[in-house]
Amino acid sequence: MSLPSVLISEVGPRDGLQSVSRTMPTAAKCAWIDRLFDAGLREIEVGSFVPAKLLPQMADVADVVRHALTKPGLTVMALVPNLRGAEAALAAGVHKISIPLSASEAHSQANVRKTREQALQDLRAITALRQERYPGARVEVGMSTAFGCTIQGTVSDDEVVWVAERAVAAGVDEVGLSDTTGMANPTQVRRLFNRVRAAIGERTGAAHMHNTRGLGLANCLAAFDVGVRTFDASQGGLGGCPYAPGASGNVVTEDLVFMFESMGIATGVDLERLMAARDALAAGLPGEALYGMTPEAGLTKGFAYADGRHPAAERLLNRIEKDCA
Amino acid sequence: MSLPSVLISEVGPRDGLQSVSRTMPTAAKCAWIDRLFDAGLREIEVGSFVPAKLLPQMADVADVVRHALTKPGLTVMALVPNLRGAEAALAAGVHKISIPLSASEAHSQANVRKTREQALQDLRAITALRQERYPGARVEVGMSTAFGCTIQGTVSDDEVVWVAERAVAAGVDEVGLSDTTGMANPTQVRRLFNRVRAAIGERTGAAHMHNTRGLGLANCLAAFDVGVRTFDASQGGLGGCPYAPGASGNVVTEDLVFMFESMGIATGVDLERLMAARDALAAGLPGEALYGMTPEAGLTKGFAYADGRHPAAERLLNRIEKDCA
Numbered sequence: 001m002s003l004p005s006v007l008i009s010e011v012g013p014r015d016g017l018q019s020v021s022r023t024m025p026t027a028a029k030c031a032w033i034d035r036l037f038d039a040g041l042r043e044i045e046v047g048s049f050v051p052a053k054l055l056p057q058m059a060d061v062a063d064v065v066r067h068a069l070t071k072p073g074l075t076v077m078a079l080v081p082n083l084r085g086a087e088a089a090l091a092a093g094v095h096k097i098s099i100p101l102s103a104s105e106a107h108s109q110a111n112v113r114k115t116r117e118q119a120l121q122d123l124r125a126i127t128a129l130r131q132e133r134y135p136g137a138r139v140e141v142g143m144s145t146a147f148g149c150t151i152q153g154t155v156s157d158d159e160v161v162w163v164a165e166r167a168v169a170a171g172v173d174e175v176g177l178s179d180t181t182g183m184a185n186p187t188q189v190r191r192l193f194n195r196v197r198a199a200i201g202e203r204t205g206a207a208h209m210h211n212t213r214g215l216g217l218a219n220c221l222a223a224f225d226v227g228v229r230t231f232d233a234s235q236g237g238l239g240g241c242p243y244a245p246g247a248s249g250n251v252v253t254e255d256l257v258f259m260f261e262s263m264g265i266a267t268g269v270d271l272e273r274l275m276a277a278r279d280a281l282a283a284g285l286p287g288e289a290l291y292g293m294t295p296e297a298g299l300t301k302g303f304a305y306a307d308g309r310h311p312a313a314e315r316l317l318n319r320i321e322k323d324c325a
Numbered sequence: 326m327s328l329p330s331v332l333i334s335e336v337g338p339r340d341g342l343q344s345v346s347r348t349m350p351t352a353a354k355c356a357w358i359d360r361l362f363d364a365g366l367r368e369i370e371v372g373s374f375v376p377a378k379l380l381p382q383m384a385d386v387a388d389v390v391r392h393a394l395t396k397p398g399l400t401v402m403a404l405v406p407n408l409r410g411a412e413a414a415l416a417a418g419v420h421k422i423s424i425p426l427s428a429s430e431a432h433s434q435a436n437v438r439k440t441r442e443q444a445l446q447d448l449r450a451i452t453a454l455r456q457e458r459y460p461g462a463r464v465e466v467g468m469s470t471a472f473g474c475t476i477q478g479t480v481s482d483d484e485v486v487w488v489a490e491r492a493v494a495a496g497v498d499e500v501g502l503s504d505t506t507g508m509a510n511p512t513q514v515r516r517l518f519n520r521v522r523a524a525i526g527e528r529t530g531a532a533h534m535h536n537t538r539g540l541g542l543a544n545c546l547a548a549f550d551v552g553v554r555t556f557d558a559s560q561g562g563l564g565g566c567p568y569a570p571g572a573s574g575n576v577v578t579e580d581l582v583f584m585f586e587s588m589g590i591a592t593g594v595d596l597e598r599l600m601a602a603r604d605a606l607a608a609g610l611p612g613e614a615l616y617g618m619t620p621e622a623g624l625t626k627g628f629a630y631a632d633g634r635h636p637a638a639e640r641l642l643n644r645i646e647k648d649c650a
Contacts, residue, residue, distance in 0.1 A: 153627030183625040185587035186546050213625070214580035214618035217543040221511050255539035262510035293539035300508040300538070302478030 003306050005266040007043060007230045009206055010036055010253055012281070013064070014045040014079050016238030018057050019249070020288060026060040028284030030067040035277035036235065040269040041253075043075040044068065045098065045232075049085035065092045077140075081112065086126040096138040099123060100178075101167060103160045104149035107180075111144070120166050127171030140174040140205055141167045146192065148183030157192055161199045174205030176232070179219065182212020182249070186222035193226045206230035209251050211237060211291075216251035217259055224265070231256060235274070235281055236290030254278075258294040266306040271299060328631050330591040332368060332555045334531055335361055335578055337606070338389070339370040339404050341563030343382050344574070345613060351385040353609030355392040360602035361560065365594040366578075368400040369393065370423065370557075374410035390417045402465075406437065411451040421463040424448060425503075426492060428485045429474035432505075436469070445491050452496030465499040465530055466492045471517065473508030482517055486524045499530030501557070504544065507537020507574070511547035518551045531555035534576050536562060536616075541576035542584055549590070556581060560599070560606055561615030579603075583619040591631040596624060 013033060017024055024032075029046075036044055046068045047061035061078065068076040077096040080086045089097050101119050102108035108116045123141070130137055146160050164175045177192065189207070197204045207223035207230070209216045220231055234250035257269045275295045282290065304310050338358060342349055349357075354371075361369055371393045372386035386403065393401040402421040405411040414422050426444050427433035433441045448466070455462055471485050489500045502517065514532070522529045532548035532555070534541045545556055559575035582594045600620045607615065629635050 148625060148627065150626050181625075182622060185584060187588040212618060212622045213583055214542055214577065215584055217539055218546045218584060221543045221546060252539065258538055259510060259540055259543060263512040293537060297507060297537045300473055300506075301475050302473065 003264070003266040005229070005268070005306075006224070006260055008041060008253060008257060008260075008267050008269060009043040009045065009077070009230055009232045010041045010235065011045040011208075011232050011250065012036075012234040012236070012238050012253070014047050014058075014077075015232075015250060016234045016236070018048055018055055019239035020057065020285060022285060022288075023057045023059075024284040026063050028280070029060070029064050032277065032280040032284055033064070033068055033071075035273070035280040037071045037074055039273035039277050040267070041274075042073055042268060043077060043096075043230075045077040045079060046094075048079040048081070049089040049092075050079075050081055062088070062092045065089075065094055069093055079142075080126070082122055083125045083129065086129060090130065090134045090137055094137065096140060097126070098140045098142050098176075099126065099172075100144050101141045101163060102144050102149075103155045103163050104145040104152050106151040107145045107149045110151055116163065116166075120170055123167060123170040123172065131171070138174070139172045140176060141172050142176050142178050142206075142208060143167075144178045144180040146177040146184075147179045147188055148181065150181050150183075157195055160192055161195050164196050164200050164204075168200045168203050172203070174203055175200060176205035176208055176230070178208035178232075179210050182210040182215070184209065184219050185215060186218050189219045189222040190226045193223055193228055197227065204228070206232050208232040210249050211251050212249060217255060220251060220256060221259070224260075233257075236278055236288075236292055236295075238281070238288070238290065252292040252294075254292045254294045258299070261305050262300070262303065264306045271305075272311050328589070328591040330554070330593070330631075331549065331585055333366060333578060333582060333585075333592050333594060334368040334370065334402070334555055334557045335366045335560065336370040336533075336557045336575065337361075337559040337561070337563050337578070339372050339383075339402075340557075340575060341559045341561070343373055343380055344564035345382065345610060347610060347613075348382045348384075349609040351388050353605070354385070354389050357602065357605040357609055358389070358393055358396075360598070360605040362396045362399055364598035364602050365592070366599075367398055367593060368402060368421075368555075370402040370404060371419075373404040373406070374414040374417075375404075375406055387413070387417045390414075390419055394418055404467075405451070407447055408450045408454065411454060415455065415459045415462055419462065421465060422451070423465045423467050424451065424497075425469050426466045426488060427469050427474075428480045428488050429470040429477050431476040432470045432474045435476055441488065441491075445495055448492060448495040448497065456496070463499070464497045465501060466497045467501050467503050467531075467533060468492075469503045469505040471502040471509075472504045472513055473506065475506050475508075482520055485517055486520050489521050489525050489529075493525045493528050497528070499528055500525060501530035501533055501555070503533040503557075504535050507535040507540070509534065509544050510540060511543050514544045514547040515551045518548055518553055522552065529553070531557050533557040535574050536576050537574060542580060545576060545581060546584070549585075558582075561603055561613075561617055561620075563606070563613070563615065577617040577619075579617045579619045583624070586630050587625070587628065589631045596630075597636050 052059035078089045209219040233253035237252040377384035534544040558578040562577040
């Protein structure tokens with residue numbers, strides 16, 4: 001009997017680093033990716049192909065991709081906002097590109113200055129390029145504001161399903177749903193993933209949840225309950241939508257891995273190595289605030305991975321010495 | 326059709342205040358309880374009946390109970406560690422007493438210097454007192470270390486079920502399960518509440534979850550999924566098991582209420598008033614760290630309570646002004 005398992009897609013080197021105003025040096029990015037890979041992560045979004053004028057933090061993305069491509073078995077992903085970005089990313093050799101597409105019309109116009117129809121047209125140009133010149137590459141849409149929008153407020157399920165169907169008709173392989181500003185709740189997550197799956201079947205992609213209001217892990221659990229098996233997360237919770245002071249954005253990879261492994265759901269990730277990889281992130285961005293409850297508290301006494309393995313240094317990791325009433 | 330609903334049991338004035346070394350002045354405690362009640366909370370654990378030598382923070386508990394009893398419709402709870410505490414609490418007029426009882430034998434001996442058998446014997450003395458002199462009062466057991474123990478590690482489901490059955494045989498009305506040190510995971514929460522319900526039926530009580538490793542809300546969701554309808558939480562996440570630096574203990578009431586209301590599950594709590602009640606807590610304990618993601622981020626644009634009501638000042642509360650890709 002095989003274990004239930006999930007794929008954790010680490011987005012920190014893209015989503016995290018582009019949210020920070022400082023630029024992590026290329027060598028530090030590569031060292032961090034090394035550590036994430038060594039911890040067992042097998043899909044990493046390593047950067048964005050965007051003009052360096054707009055996001056200087058990502059100016060070295062082709063170099064970072066080149067380094068990441070040396071890792072055997074790693075799916076190297078990059079975010080691309082348009083055809084030009086897709087051309088550059090595919091030419092650099094990435095295995096998978098991710099294209100943001102808004103569920104909310106208001107968000108689409110505010111965020112990328114395109115209507116959703118125009119964005120879908122761009123998407124068709126990108127999938128045509130893929131078909132013609134890079135048939136081995138995968139194209140994913142990350143649907144932003146799928147659970148609500150800070151401009152228009154509520155986004156209807158019908159709109160989300162419509163955008164998902166149109167994206168699939170435009171030739172993408174996967175459509176993931178993103179809780180861009182942390183508005184999702186577990187009931188909605190279950191209902192919406194069920195509806196999207198009914199519409200586009202196995203092209204239903206990742207859950208990209210934010211922890212803005214503390215519901216990140218509960219929403220991931222809800223998504224797992226209805227069959228989602230790929231989850232975006234960011235080491236230390238770096239990035240996401242950090243416009244609320246003190247509120248972290250992305251789901252913390254360390255906490256997400258802890259949740260699944262403790263539930264008996266294999267992630268392939270070694271938690272001790274993953275927590276140790278925070279050192280590489282901290283070294284590249286000294287002083288940056290890192291989130292994560294599991295790294296603070298350590299693993300639990302008696303912790304076992306989904307496959308039954310025990311951590312190598314459990315005593316050292318369990319930092320809670322005393323029980324409470 | 327009536328809304329699904331839950332009872333949020335606020336434990337901050339007991340669990341929170343006894344974890345803090347400073348003592349909140351009696352008037353400040355009463356003012357905080359006023360605000361919690363005004364926000365719609367209808368069960369509050371207002372203190373512990375323990376010797377003032379051991380917990381000077383709780384020396385004024387009888388005065389606080391007296392004040393809380395003036396609130397119409399409020400269930401006034403107190404924690405009692407033994408028969409002497411139960412006598413004092415019931416004489417003071419509390420509606421409900423909560424008695425900690427360890428699932429783990431090792432924890433029982435370390436925490437209260439009694440075997441579980443001795444603790445069960447004390448429990449029988451307490452329920453006998455109730456029967457004889459306070460038949461209207463309720464007696465609840467909060468089973469600590471139900472999901473794991475930092476001394477013995479894993480606690481078997483069989484042990485938890487055995488303790489629950491023995492507590493019911495000793496005459497208690499409810500047995501809640503506590504994740505004393507944040508070791509629970511959603512799979513275990515579902516399995517264990519199902520097993521306990523199969524054993525003791527409707528005497529299955531509250532889920533008391535901790536957020537030590539970030540899973541607090543996910544575990545509450547899991548408990549709700551299997552029929553739990555009472556949830557302990559603490560304003561600002563005060564208290565719990567704060568021995569891990571930076572790790573909050575109790576589930577944050579504000580985030581828990583946000584989760585349920587956004588799912589369409591009524592709590593009876595007004596989130597704006599609840600968030601404003603943090604001022605009273607902060608005034609009574611200046612400088613104390615308060616947790617909570619929803620208070621940081623504000624309510625979502627378009628937020629509606631389970632009953633369809635919109636917040637009075639939504640624009641002011643939604644502090645996220647900008648969407649992210």
